Amino acid sequence: MRVSLKQFLAEGRLKRHRTTPREVRDLLRVADRDLKDAAVDAISVDLRFQTAYQAAFQLATIVLAASGYRTTGVGHHWATFKVLPEVLGPEFQELAAYFDQCRGKRNLSDYDRAGEIAAEEATELLEEARQFRRTVLSWVRGHHPKLVAR
Numbered sequence: 001m002r003v004s005l006k007q008f009l010a011e012g013r014l015k016r017h018r019t020t021p022r023e024v025r026d027l028l029r030v031a032d033r034d035l036k037d038a039a040v041d042a043i044s045v046d047l048r049f050q051t052a053y054q055a056a057f058q059l060a061t062i063v064l065a066a067s068g069y070r071t072t073g074v075g076h077h078w079a080t081f082k083v084l085p086e087v088l089g090p091e092f093q094e095l096a097a098y099f100d101q102c103r104g105k106r107n108l109s110d111y112d113r114a115g116e117i118a119a120e121e122a123t124e125l126l127e128e129a130r131q132f133r134r135t136v137l138s139w140v141r142g143h144h145p146k147l148v149a150r
Contacts, residue, residue: 003082005069013079015072019065024140024147027065031058031133038126046109049122053106056099056129059136060084066144077103088139098128 008014034055038048060080064070067087071079081100085093102125109117140148 003086005083005086008079008083009069013071013073013075014064014069014083016068017065017070018068019147021147021149023065024062025149027058027062028137028148031055031062031129034058035126035130035133038122038129044114045119045122046114046117049102049117049125050106050110052122052126052129053099053102056102056125056132057081059129059132060096060099062136062140063087066140066147088135095128095132099132 005014009016032055034051037043038052038055040048043051057077057080061070063084064080064087069083069087071077078100081096081103084096084099085091105117105121137148
């Protein structure tokens with residue numbers, strides 16, 4: 001299901017938001033911390049997966065904030081990934097769907113059951129999140145250069 005920013009604004013899932021370079025920098029620092037932590041083999045696979053997911057979510061939040069939006073209310077993780085291709089472009093539909101699928105697994109491991117995530121899944125998500133970081137920084141520099149340092 002493809003959604004539009006206009007639709008999510010009307011439903012109250014999104015609000016207009018004016019970000020700052022500091023907010024973007026702070027979110028990026030959180031994502032970087034999570035990427036570093038997700039690479040620690042001494043923690044559980046579930047926690048590595050959850051932390052890599054959180055990094056991807058923070059990076060997606062940067063994209064929305066730079067575009068003048070923030071999600072609100074219940075389901076804000078879901079909404080973030082649903083509108084991501086609307087901002088970045090349709091070529092990011094598959095990646096957004098992947099991150100949303102990871103959201104479901106993260107919820108399961110965080111709230112319901114331990115040990116359901118394979119080590120390969122955590123490693124794959126970490127690599128996808130690292131690549132997404134590069135994509136997000138390139139996109140912000142290209143579309144909103146005043147929000148990030150070179």
